[in-house]
Amino acid sequence: MSVEQFDLVIIGSGPGGYVAAIRASQLGLKVAIVERERLGGICLNWGCIPTKALLRSSEIKHYMDHASAYGLAAEKISFDLAAVTERSRKVANQLNSGVKGLMKKNKVTVVEGVAVLKSATSVQVGERTLEAKNVIVATGARARELPHLKADGERVWTYRHALVPPAMPTDLLVIGSGAIGVEFASFYKDMGAKVTIIEMLDRILPVEDSEISAFVEKSLKKQGMTIRTKSSVDKIEVTKDGVTATISGETQTFSHVIVAIGIVPNTENLGLEALGVALDRGHIVTNEWGQTNVPGLWAIGDVAGAPWLAHKASHEGVVAVEKIAGDSHAHPMDKSNIPGCTYSRxxxxxxxxxxxxxxxxxxxxxxxxxxxxxxxxxxxxxxxxxxxxxxxxxxxxxxxxxxxxxxxxxxxxxxxxxxxxxxxxxxxxxxxxxxxxxxxxxxxxxxxxxxxxxxxx
CATH class of the missing domain: 3.30.390.30 (FAD/NAD-linked reductase, C-terminal dimerisation domain)
Known part of the structure; x- marks a missing residue:
């Protein structure tokens, strides 16, 4: 079994991991990055980028539907859902190729496979052992599912299923009104679906200023969406024809459901427990530099806690790497200056x-x-x-x-x-x-x- 030596090994190639790898290379470190799926992580492949491609299509459709408001005339607008999805996937694939090019340009060794920590400075990937003075965990997160409702990709979707829909929903239930839920609600509404949003809290977009939440809720209702706050989904039954949901005691039928109730950090099977790494509700606990309680082991991005944003992960990666390299410009990130964006309409x-x-x-x-x-x-x-x-x-x-x-x-x-x-x-x-x-x-x-x-x- 071969042992390969590096200055830094990064587990995960999302916007936190790959940016950290580039900055580390710029600072003269010998870097390896491990990825089990596709370079670019969730953001480039199944999150930020492809969703914006979909939303661009629905935005253009919205303008075409309202051409008369601009003194223009258009025949009845139609669309090909498969073609809309294909464009989104092409955008994601283009950026995935771009990250491959960046890794090559910056002489970063890309290792495909599942990583397991043998120690704070040793990573096992199949038959390969990667040794380094420091290891950064940037494994991201995945969609949280309801305990009584597992996504099947047919009628019950997470964001990944909603990006490649097998059919166009006619009557869509969106559970959760954070950025992901509201963005998909906006996309499918503009594409022609009837949309209902369910939120347990007293307002949608609950992390935003209350006036902004109220403004957006009013706008979405004006567009024809049904929004129910202070509501819970008590029961869901899935059939071949649709989904029957009991919402705060009332029963309704929908064609499809999107579950958008948050994320779960990808910390399982990494070997963290054996190393005694401190966790908080599944997230890796770090200090302001991204250091864990185990010397030599760092964590950045979604796996290290809120806010769960790609640009936060990228900046955390730069902060951690500059600290590792002893760069004189290194300084902790001020989380209060992290912008938040929701790309709905x-x-x-x-x-x-x-x-x-x-x-x-x-x-x-x-x-x-x-x-x-x-x-x-x-x-x-x-x-x-x-x-x-x-x-x-x-x-x-x-x-x-x-x-x-x-x-x-x-x-x-x-x-x-x-x-x-x-x-x-x-x-x-x-x-x-x-x-x-x-x-x-x-x-x-x-x-x-x-x-x-x-x-x-």
């Missing part, structure tokens, strides 16, 4: 504290709001359904949080993220020139509104 984006969380933390706050209906570009685009909300510390002018819903806000949020990273106050933001006409002007107006200087409403 309308889109949702946020960073920092909600108004409620800011008040709970003891801040005296100034809050600004600006609706898209007051923005010239939004009116010209026919995208007047949107809002921007800012939360400032009344004493210091620090931007505590920013929350947005509307067209392309997932692209706009980065302006506020940079502002927080650079510790900008209301003074710098108000003095910043925003190009006209752009939707980004709503961001400026929301800042001005917090200080009684709003201009266009």
């Amino acid at each position: 309308p889109q949702v984006a946020s960073v920092g504290l909600t108004e409620a969380k800011a008040k709970e933390a003891g801040y005296d706050v100034k809050v600004g709001r600006f609706p898209f209906i007051g923005n010239g570009k939004a009116i010209a685009l026919g995208e007047t359904e949107g809002i921007v909300k800012t939360v400032f510390d009344a004493k210091t002018g620090a931007l505590l949080g920013a929350h947005m819903a509307g067209a392309e806000v997932t692209e706009l949020i980065q302006g506020y993220v940079i502002a927080r990273q650079c510790e900008a106050t209301e003074a710098e933001l108000m003095a910043t020139i925003f190009a006209h006409p752009t939707i980004s002007e709503t961001m400026h107006e929301a800042v001005l509104d917090a200080y009684g200087r709003v201009l266009h409403i």
